[in-house]
Amino acid sequence: MDARPDPDLAAGTGEERWTAERVLELRAWTPRQLSFRTTRSPSFRFTPGHYARLGLDGSDGETVWRPYSVVSAAYDDYLEFLAILVPEGAFSVGLERLRVGDTLRVDKASYGFLTVDQLAPGRDLWLIASGTGLGPFISILRDPAVWRRFERLVLVHSVRQAAELAYRDEIAALPDHPLLAEGGARLTYLPVVTREPGATALAERIPHLVADGRLEAAAGAPLDVATARVMVCGNPEMALEMRGLLRERGFATGRRGIAGQMAFENYW
Structure with missing residues (x-):
């Protein structure tokens, strides 16, 4: 950016x-x-x-x-x-x-504050990105501590064209990395291509997929405040919509030393 x-x-x-x-x-x-x-x-x-x-x-x-x-x-x-x-x-x-x-x-x-230590303990970690907002999540997924801390890792990456799905092969190989495999977490990768029909199973903007439940169905995991922790990075409009949707479900960002259930990158 x-x-x-x-x-x-x-x-x-x-x-x-x-x-x-x-x-x-x-x-x-x-x-x-x-x-x-x-x-x-x-x-x-x-x-x-x-x-x-x-x-x-x-x-x-x-x-x-x-x-x-x-x-x-x-x-x-x-x-x-x-x-x-x-x-x-x-x-x-x-x-x-x-x-x-x-x-x-x-x-x-x-x-920055888009780090897992900003989040309260939870079972599932959702990493939701659009475009080059994927960048910090690749670094997070390369951290062995993340694979030990969570049971499920769900990476959602939305782009306009399939060619923009950067690091796709690297993401697929992460569970077999020797430093990560022993952590025990299960990785689900959900690519979303919005302007190339048929490129991916999911093809609408992320907030729409959350609102109608299709994103959770594809992940096989609920976006529930009791179990899910969510990090969002990307297009400001998408991030704003996601903040509203998650707040409706009881999610909150950390404040005054109190860990939250969601975190956003704000430097865009």
Whole structure:
């Protein structure tokens, strides 16, 4: 995503605020969607679900900063991000020019509240994403602690075209990963393609699928406040609708040190 610049960073940052990291790999999922890996400073720490602030030189010579969720696992020695190219976007212009070996800036700190430690204990973890909102959930699903904490993991990913279903093969392989398999959780992956008829069994917007019960039927698990914990990341309209639907069922976000039953990413 190409979000608004962070004023604190855009106003000028000293070198001590960031590290220069080298691009290791670029992967184009579609002409407008790509993922990329960079080197990782040994001092960079994050919790799965966090985002990092990335900086690229703009056309005016100033650094343009944008927040991107970390896709890689906390134990990986590289950082990975999933991005959409916004036409004429200040950051996207630089991102589109990136090649393996180029450098970008990574803020030394990580940020965000889309982490499982924000949630009260529960049986099922629902990860609901649209578009590149999938990114933090890949990192969360790569965390062995998540597979030990929950019995069921339900990943819902909505896109317009099937080609945008990034990491589909990687998701299918997660239950067999040696670090995750011993956790015992069962993973259900529900891709949703809304503008390519017949591409997936589910083909409507996520809030509609929740409202009429089809999402729960496909998952074989209820979105019940007693057992389910829900994390949402993606299109702001979808997130707003999901917040309302979940509130009607008794779900609440955490506040003042009290863990909740749902969590949302707010940096979009």
